[in-house]
Amino acid sequence: MKVLVVEDHEELAQTVAAGLRREGMAVDVVLDGDAALERTSANHYDVVVLDRDLPGLHGDEVCRSLAGAGHPARVLMLTAAGTIDDKVTGLGIGADDYLPKPFAFAELVARIRALARRSRPALPPVLVHGDLRLDPATRIATRDGRRLPLSPKEFAVLELLLAAGGAVVSAEQLLERGWDEFADPFTQTVKVTISRLRRKLGDPPLIETVPQAGYRI
Template sequence: MRVLVVEDDQELGRVVASRLRSTGFAVDLADRLADADVKLAVSNYDCLVVDRGLPDGDGLALVRSLRRSGRRVPVLMLTAMGEVVERVAGFDEGADDYMVKPFAFAELAARVGALCRRAEPPRPPVVEVGDLEVDMARRRVRRAGVLLTLTAKEFAVLELLVARAGQVVPRADLIDCCWDEMAEPMSNVVDVVVSQLRRKLGAPAVIGTVRGVGFVIDGTP
């Protein structure tokens, strides 16, 4: 899941991005409305985390523009502006959630995850593909009943493959959903993570390669 954080406090932005990445999100950063507009024009996001007091305007202007254009990407306002009238204004403009600084990072990650899932088609909390069991809510993976230990990035890739079980997932989709703008599209980062996943998932292999296209997960032995 890919998130855009719009925050003019660069140190706070880096910390928020780092904490969200550690829980499996791909995160891009913008420090003003104009920068956010550029990123939104070239990338698709599962959720936005937006400050209100930005150097070139109120973050609500971004939300207002998105809603007027018909874009329904979930938005969480993360701001020091916490009066009731300010929170109500945020919801009136189309924000989906509102957190006031200071905040707990664990709660922020949980709320961002909930907003991302809200935008997805409904799916069961636990997905089974053959003898592979992926608990989306608890972020746990079992193969033949054995609990596996995956990194946040490995889980993010597996989550997308399992969500599209039986379909070929292009490398470009994996890059777009599981990595942020710092990833080089022509690098082998996807192949490295898929290789690590295959090793951890064990035999028989459930992740296949469609040469020149991408990867597919299939639980059929």
């Protein structure tokens, strides 16, 4: 899952991003509305966590622009103003959900996951392939009843491959959806992660390399 955090308070933005990364999400951070529109025009995000009260280009205008452009990302609007009228206004301009500050981090994570499920074709709550089971909600993957000790990136890659339903997923797609903006596209990051994942999944092998195309379950 890839998330863009748009928050002008840099310390809060980085704290939220760090917490979301611990939850296995790929997170980019921008500090103003103009940068948010620039980033969303160039990248695919499942969810945009958008502070409403941004300086310069207001969060409302960012939300209207995303909705008007038909951007596929779901928008979770954050604001210190939490009255019913504020919520109605935020939802009316295109936000998909609304969370007043201060908020509990666990609730933020739950709302982001719920929105991400709505940003793509419906998937079953637990992804299953043979004796392999992956539960995105609990962050638990098992094979033949044995829990797999996966890192956040290994879990993210396995989830993307299972969600593809047997279709080929390119290394570029895995890098875009599973890593944040600091990932170097010229490294062997995806290849190394796939190699580690294969070892942890064990035999018989589940991940196939499709030459010059990518990987599939």
